[in-house]
Amino acid sequence: xxxxxxxxxxxxxxxxxxxxxxxxxxxxxxxxxxxxxxxxxxxxxxxxxxxxxxxxxxxxxxxxxxxxxxxxxxxxxxxxxxxxxxxxxxxxxxx
Amino acid sequence: xxxxxxxxxxxxxxxxxxxxxxxxxxxxxxxxxxxxxxxxxxxxxxxxxxxxxxxxxxxxxxxxxxxxxxxxxxxxxxxxxxxxxxxxxxxxxxxxxxxxxxxxxxxxxxxxxxxxxxxxxxxxxxxxxxxxxxxxxxxxxxxxxxxxxxxxxxxxxxxxxxxxxxxxxxxxxxxxxxxxxxxxxxxxxxxxxxxxxxxxxxxxxxxxxxxxxxxxxxxxxxxxxxxxxxxxxxxxxxxxxxxxxxxxxxxxxxxxxxxxxxxxxxxxxxxxxxxxxxxxxxxxxxxxxxxxxxxxxxxxxxxxxxxxxxxxxxxxxxxxxxxxxxxxxxxxxxxxxxxxxxxxxxxxxxxxxxxxxxxxxxxxxxxxxxxxxxxxxxxxxxxxxxxxxxxxxxxxxxxxxxxxxxxxxxxxxxxxxxxxxxxxxxxxxxxxxxxxxxxxxxxxxxxxxxxxxxxxxxxxxxxxxxxxxxxxxxxxxxxxxxxxx
Numbered sequence: 001x002x003x004x005x006x007x008x009x010x011x012x013x014x015x016x017x018x019x020x021x022x023x024x025x026x027x028x029x030x031x032x033x034x035x036x037x038x039x040x041x042x043x044x045x046x047x048x049x050x051x052x053x054x055x056x057x058x059x060x061x062x063x064x065x066x067x068x069x070x071x072x073x074x075x076x077x078x079x080x081x082x083x084x085x086x087x088x089x090x091x092x093x094x095x
Numbered sequence: 096x097x098x099x100x101x102x103x104x105x106x107x108x109x110x111x112x113x114x115x116x117x118x119x120x121x122x123x124x125x126x127x128x129x130x131x132x133x134x135x136x137x138x139x140x141x142x143x144x145x146x147x148x149x150x151x152x153x154x155x156x157x158x159x160x161x162x163x164x165x166x167x168x169x170x171x172x173x174x175x176x177x178x179x180x181x182x183x184x185x186x187x188x189x190x191x192x193x194x195x196x197x198x199x200x201x202x203x204x205x206x207x208x209x210x211x212x213x214x215x216x217x218x219x220x221x222x223x224x225x226x227x228x229x230x231x232x233x234x235x236x237x238x239x240x241x242x243x244x245x246x247x248x249x250x251x252x253x254x255x256x257x258x259x260x261x262x263x264x265x266x267x268x269x270x271x272x273x274x275x276x277x278x279x280x281x282x283x284x285x286x287x288x289x290x291x292x293x294x295x296x297x298x299x300x301x302x303x304x305x306x307x308x309x310x311x312x313x314x315x316x317x318x319x320x321x322x323x324x325x326x327x328x329x330x331x332x333x334x335x336x337x338x339x340x341x342x343x344x345x346x347x348x349x350x351x352x353x354x355x356x357x358x359x360x361x362x363x364x365x366x367x368x369x370x371x372x373x374x375x376x377x378x379x380x381x382x383x384x385x386x387x388x389x390x391x392x393x394x395x396x397x398x399x400x401x402x403x404x405x406x407x408x409x410x411x412x413x414x415x416x417x418x419x420x421x422x423x424x425x426x427x428x429x430x431x432x433x434x435x436x437x438x439x440x441x442x443x444x445x446x447x448x449x450x451x452x453x454x455x456x457x458x459x460x461x462x463x464x465x466x467x468x469x470x471x472x473x474x475x476x477x478x479x480x481x482x483x484x485x486x487x488x489x490x491x492x493x494x495x496x497x498x499x500x501x502x503x504x505x506x507x508x509x510x511x512x513x514x515x516x517x518x519x520x521x522x523x524x525x526x527x528x529x530x531x532x533x534x535x536x537x538x539x540x541x542x543x544x545x546x547x548x549x550x551x552x553x554x555x556x557x558x559x560x561x562x563x564x565x566x567x568x569x570x571x572x573x574x575x576x577x578x579x580x
Contacts, residue, residue, distance in 0.1 A: 033513075051477070091431060
C-alpha cells in the first residue's frame, strides 16, 4: 500500500488540519516511509492472537451515579478564546 | 558546593536541626538557574514569586511544628504537560501558549501535600512527541554534559534541569521512553512506573494506554522517595491501579544475592553502540560480584515494537488531540471566519510538524479500510511483545540492557528524518507496550557523554527495580559525577 497526495488531503480533512502544498508533499513522502517500515508487522502471523488495548487487566470501572459539583463556569471561561454570558462563542456555523 | 549535593536525609536533618531553611534551598535553585539556564534552557516557565512565598510559608511551618514529609521543602520542576493551577501549562505547543489551568494534576496536588516547592515548568517535545526536545515550539533544551548535544526527550527539560542542579528533582512522563531516554542522556536516574501506578489525572494525554508519570532524580533513593509521594489509586483516573503501595524505601536493602538477571540478546546486538554494550557488561560484572547471576535471554518480537508503537501511539494521539479545537481554551486562529475555520486554522497554526505528522499517521491508521491492517495488527503484535516479557519473567527476576542504543546525539543531527529519530526508542518502547516498570541508572561515560543502564521489572514490582538499582549505585560512582557548566 502506498499513500498518494490525495490520500494525504483526505486524511488531513478528517483530522481537521489545513496543510500547505509543501506540507502535503512532505507528509506524503514521510508517511509512506513510516508505513513501509510498519509493513514488517505483516511478517508475523497474528491470526489467533487477541489484541491488547490495555496492558493491565481491567474491567469496567463504575461509580455511584451521584451528582457532584462541576467546575465553576466563571473559572472555566477564563481560558475561552471568546465567550458571552458564560457560554463559549464561535463564529457562524452556517453562512 | 551546591546544597543539592547533600542527600535527601542530610537535607531533612539540617532542616530539622535549623541549620538550613527551605528559603535557602529555593535560593539555591534560582541562583543556579541564573547561572546556567542560558546554557541549558530547561525551563519554559519559572514561578519564582510563588516559589519564594511557598518557601517562607514552609519555614514558618518548620519553626512551629517540623517537617511532616520526607521530601519537605525540596525544589522540584514539573514537565509542562502536567497541569498546575494558575501556572501556564503549554505542552511546549503554540496551541496552549496562553493556557492557564484552573486545577492541579493529581501528582501536583500530592506534591503540594508533601510540601515540595514548585520552581517552574520544564521544556519538552511538543505534546511529548519526540526524543530530543527539538520539537518544543519555543526553544530546544541542551545537554548539560555538552551543550552541542540534545538532552533527549520528551522529558528533556526535566532531565537537563536535574543534571544541571537547577532543581533537586523533577517529574517527567513516559509514553515510549520519554523519562528513561533523557535520564540516560543526562546521566541521572529516571523511573517509568508500571502503567496505572501513578494517576494520569491532569496529565495532558498523548497516548492514554501508554502514558505514565515518573520521577527524574540524581540517585535511586530520591527516586524511591518521590515515587512514594506520587503513587497510588486516584478516583479521578479510573485506569489507576487499585493496589496497596509498598514502602519503597524499605526495599533498598543493598542485597541482590541470588538475583536472576535476564539479558536480552536483542538489546545487545545490531544497532547498539559497542561502547554502550561494554558499559552494560561492566555493570553486569558489578551485580555478579554482589551475588547476582545473569544469562542471555530472548525477547523475539522486540524488532517489531517500534512499528507497532508508532501505529498505536499515533492512533491514540490523533483521537486525544481532537480536543484541541480552538473553542474552549488554547489559541484560536485570528483568521477564522466560520466554525470549520476555527478547527482547521487553529490546529494548523497551533501544532508543529511532528504533532501534525503523528495526527496524520494515526488518523490514517484508524480510517475506514485500514483499521484492521494497521491498528488491529499493531494491537496483536503488542500482545506478542507482552508475552515475550511474561515468558522471561517466569525464570528471571529482572531484565537488564542499555536504555538507548547510543549516548546523546548532536542537536540537528537527526531532525530531518523522523524514522531515524523513532529508532532511538527501540529499547524503551517494548517495555511501554507491555506496561511494565523500568528504571534507567547511570553506568558510565562514552566520549564524555553519559550512558544509561535499563533495568526492567515485573508489573507492579518497582520494589525489586529500586533494590537492584540502589545496590548497583552503592558500588559505583557514576551517579556522583556532575557536569561542568
